[in-house]
Amino acid sequence: MTTRPELPVALGETTALVRLAVCYARPDHVFLEDVEVPAGASIVQAIAASGLVRACPEVDPNTMRVGIFGKLKTLDTVVREGDRVEVYRQLTADPKQARRRRVQKTRATGTREGQKWIRGKSD
Template structure:
């Protein structure tokens, strides 16, 4: 089975294709791809993974043609950033 492994960094994206046997899991495909050697910052105990945008467990069995995505950790809480953006907009508007 052909599986794509995707990892997007701030300045580059990695798109690897790996051939794995039937019944392989996300963990198997990631290990076989060599991406953990290319990107030693990947920590699968902390980072989430998914298949075609759906968060999945490392023991999820893959199908031919699946795209495994390794998600980077969030740097900031999206809810906090949204609230901060609103506060900055109000402050800018009232200062005018």
């Protein structure tokens, strides 16, 4: 689905448009919208044109981290043709702590897989 923002264009003028995607993922829903914005538009303008804030009211692009193809960017970064603008939500768990819990759970089962990284244990 392509959304075309209203562009202030005088008669006889043409404005170059940049096509890109805006995405935001929640555990229960993924927002992915293709949009066209005027050349020179920033990330915050692309997010506004996508309708993300209307679809997901918890999103505040001014306080959340944003990026393009997994690389953190600032809100005033100019978007280019084919970019995927991503809005990142807060982590619900520390990744290091989550991995430690998974390892402890595997070790508690007593299988060789759970024991292979413990020093002094070898078969």
